[in-house]
Amino acid sequence: MNLFQLRAFDAVAREGSFTRAAARLFISQPAVTGHVKALEEHYQITLLRRTARRVELTEEGTRLAAITRAMFGLAEEAQAMLEANRQLLTGRLEVAADGPHRVMPMLALLRARYPGITVNLRLGNAQETLAALLSEHADVAVLTEVEPRKGLYLQSLGExxxxxxxxxxxxxxxxxxxxxxxxxxxxxxxxxxxxxxxxxxxxxxxxxxxxxxxxxxxxxxxxxxxxxxxxxxxxxxxxxxxxxxxxxxxxxxxxxxxxxNRHMIGCLERRRPLRLIQAFLGLASMSEEDGSSSGCAPLR
CATH class of the missing domain: 3.40.190.290 (D-Maltodextrin-Binding Protein; domain 2)
Incomplete structure (x- = not known):
């Protein structure tokens, strides 16, 4: 089954016109006509009646249009979901941390800037936090005194x-x-x-x-x-x-x-380009710059 042909037919069925279908799909009108013709010839079926004013669906065309409308409607819904995730309007971030104190300001910044993002936070000791990151049960992790290793990206959060x-x-x-x-x-x-x-x-x-x-x-x-x-x-x-x-x-x-003690935020190097992880790493830097001094800072 040729999805290009089905997509062309669906566009014509929705628009009632080969010209408007071509504009909808950003291709030429002859290309739309060719796709629909090839679909009809391959399956030996008449799907459309061409009249002087518009294109009408045959009975078989009406049945197929109901299927393609649902089919490509789901594809458009998937595209909208993925686009929203790309723009950080929605999404889910798995965060691990070896303590709540440094990660909470970062989550507050994330919530303020990207309210559609859902966060799952798991707290554990240093070993559990690193293990969660390396096993991909966490997208990012806030860690203490972790030695560099191949495949692990680490960004300083201070001392x-x-x-x-x-x-x-x-x-x-x-x-x-x-x-x-x-x-x-x-x-x-x-x-x-x-x-x-x-x-x-x-x-x-x-x-x-x-x-x-x-x-x-x-x-x-x-x-x-x-x-x-x-x-x-x-x-x-x-x-x-x-x-x-x-x-x-x-x-x-x-x-x-x-x-x-040195504190860091880390992620797997190969996952670092992901937009949501990039956004969180950037917010981590902001959190560190804006963070207030502790009540137990060494005197200078």
Whole structure:
């Protein structure tokens, strides 16, 4: 079956004229006539009656026109949907992130600029977030301390600084300035699990200067660390990008080497040209430029 011939017939059936059908299809009138004639000859059927004033459908032509109208109507609907997606009027973006703090401003910008885009956000630890991206369960991912690898595009989102999280009544909570990393030697602490990027950064910094904190509790979320510190179970460690406004605790920037984390947004290199991914990467840059400073930024 020749779709060009069917398309030409459908246009003539809709317009009632070979000339108007040619204008509709942006081809010449003889081309439309040739397509319809070839269709009729191939199937040995008369679909149209040519009169002096207009073209009329035969009974068989009327039946075929009902089919082609539905057929090409669906094609036009598909084209409209795809065009809307291309123009970012509609679409769906799968986003993964290892924490909510950096990704939420980006999603707010996306919502403001492209209200027709639906977002599915999955939050997990660093390993889960990277795995979601590499397995194509996420289109883009907000990541921390990811090493470059072939096929992975990474765009910087800046750095965050590790902070000590103290209960509001702690003697160190009211002191100005940075808290020296060495001050945490032998201190009772409540930390994230060993697989946490924040925990790994802290452990490396401590090992470099032979600081040995007393870790009495390991927790699997930032919220749990905050609750444990508020309950005065020990001192916690948080990223400056993740400091919550909680009157029960105080976050103090820390002084010492190796206390920085690098944040990135990533996608698979081969999918980077997709328009929706390009738009989100651009909004990520805007979010970073417009972002306000954290309540636990290191003092300069």
């Amino acid at each position: 965050s600084h590790l902070c000590a999280l103290l209960p509001v009544g702690h003697p160190w909570a009211a002191e100005p300035g940075e808290l020296a990393l060495r001050a945490l030697d032998k201190q009772v602490m409540v930390l994230r699990e060993p697989s946490s990027i924040t925990r790994q950064t802290f452990d490396r910094a401590c090992a470099a200067v032979h600081v040995q904190p007393r870790v009495v509790l390991e927790l699997d979320s930032r919220e749990a660390v905050t609750e444990a510190v508020a309950a005065q179970l020990g001192i916690g460690i948080v990223s400056s990008a993740e400091v919550a406004h909680d009157p029960r605790v105080v976050a103090r920037p820390m002084a010492g080497a190796g206390l920085l």
